[in-house]
Amino acid sequence: IAGIASILSVFLLMIALPFFNTLVEKQLSLQLYRPIHLLSLLGITLACGLLAGWYPSFYLSSFKPARILKGIKQKRGSSAYVRKALVVSQFTASLVFIIATLVIYKQVVHAKSRDMGYNKENLLDIPVTGNMISDFDPIKEDLMASGGIENVALSSKRMLESGDNGTGITWQGATDTEDVLIRHRYITPNFFETMGLVLLEGRGFNENRVMDSTNTIITQSFAKLMGGGSPVGKTIHRWGTTYNVIGVVSDFRYGNMYEVNNNKPAMFFNNRWAKHMYVSMKSGTAVSQTLAEIEQVLKKYNPAFPFEYQFEDQLFNARFKGLQVLGVLANIFSILAICIACLGIFGLTAFTAEQRTKEIGIRKVLGATVLGIVQMLSKDFLRPVLIAVCIAFPLAHWLMSDWLRDFDYRIDLGWGVFALAGGIVIGIAMVTASFHAFGAANVNPIKSLRTE
Secondary structure (H helix, E strand, C coil), X not given: CHHHHHHHHHHHHXXXXXXXXXHHCCCCCCCCCCHHHHHHHHHHHHHHHHHHHHXXXXXXXXXXXXXXXXXXXXXXXXXXXXXXXXXXHHHHHHHHHHHHHHHHHHHHHHHHCCCCCCCCCCEEEEECCCCCCCCHHHHHHXXXXXXXXXXXXXXXXXXXXXXXXXXCEEECCCXXXXXXXXXXXXXXXXXXXXXXXXXXXXXXXXXXXXXXXXXXXXXXXHHHHCCCCCCCCCEEEECCEEXXXXXXXXXXXXXXXXXXXXXXXXXXXXXXXXXXXXXXXXXXCCHHHHHHHXXXXXXXXXXXXXXXXXXXXXXXXXXXXXXXXXXXXXXXXXXXXXXXXXXXXXXXXXXXXXXXXXXXXXXXXXXXXXXXXXXXXXXXXXXXXXXXXXXXXXXXXXXXXXXXXXXXXXXXXXXXXXXXXXXXXXXXXXXXHHHHXXXXXXXXXXXXXXXX
C-alpha cells in the first residue's frame, strides 16, 4: 500500500508542481533521476510501510492462541487509545493550520485597509525613459487633451518607496536635529493634485522652477517636528543650502506597510530630476482606450522606447504578495490536514459501528430511535475532537502571537478566529462521524442480532 501511495504521490506532484511554481514564482522540478531523490523516496516508502504495519503486527502477535480458540475475549489493551490519539493529533494539526490561515488573512486585510493618504486608484506609474523629461510639457498637454486623463506629474521616487533620505538637516528654532532622518523627493508642480494629496497650508510649486529653486514643501509630520505655529515662512538648512517653506501637504504612507508610523517626515523640491511619470485617469473612463491614447502620445515623443506601465493599486497589492502566498499555502495544508483527519475519524466510526453491531440491534428492539443511536455513537467521536480543540487553541495562540510580533501594525488575536476554526472542525467531524452512525442505526435489528 505504501508503494502504491508513493507512485501516486509522484504523479500528483508532477500535476501540482506547475501550479505551485506559479504560486511561489519559482521554477522547481522533481529531478527524480538524481540518486539522492530516488533513495529518499525509497526510504520514505519503506518507513511509512514499516511504521504502518509495526503496531498491528505486534498487537496481533501478542494474542495467546489458546485463549482465542476457546473464544475468550481479549483485553482491548491500548489499541483504542492509539486510534484516538492519532485522531486527536490529526485534528490538532487541522485546527492549527485553519487558525493560521484565518490569522494571515486578517493580517493582510488589516494592513491593506489602511488609509494611505493618497489616491492609488486609476493611477498609472510609467518609468521615465528617453525624451520624457525634456518633452514633458508637450507630453502633458497632449495627454490632458485626450479627455481621459485627470493629471500628469513627474517624481524622483515611487510613492510606496521610502525614497532618498539624509541627516544633517536643521531648521529655524530647532535644536538637536542633526541626526533626524528626512526623506526628500523631486517633483513637478502637479504632483500633489495627481496623487490626491491635500495642500493644508501655503501654496504649491510654481511652473517656473527658477522661482522655486530655494523653496520647499513639507509633510504634516515634518511640520510637527518644527514646533508650534505655522511652518510656512520658516527656513530649513539642508546640506549647505537654505530653503524656505512655502507649503504643508498631508502625510502619506510609504515604505514598510506593517510599520505603525510609516508616514515619516519628507520634503519636496520643484525639480524634474525624475524616474517616474504618474498619470491619473478619470474615473469611469474605458481603461483600454485610455491606455491606447497614452501609448500613442508617448510613441510620438519617445519612439525609441516601449510603452511600459504599472497600476499603483497593483504595486500596492504586490507588497503583500509574500503573506498572501503564505496564506494560500496554509490554506492548502489545512485542507489536506482536514482530509486526513476526516479519513481517521471515518475509519474510527466504521470500526466502532462494526464492534457494536449487536448492541445497536438490541437497543433498537428495546425501542431506541435512530437519532438516539446516532447521538450515542457520535458522542464518542466528538470527545477526541474536543481534546484536539483544547490542545490546538493554546498551541495556535502561542505560534500566531509569536508570528505577529514581527509586525508593528498588526491585528489582535480575538476569540472569533478560534471559535470559527473550532466550529469548522467540529462541524466537519460530526458530518463525517454521522455518516457511519446513521448507516449503523438504520440496519435491520434482525440482521444485527444474527451476526456472530
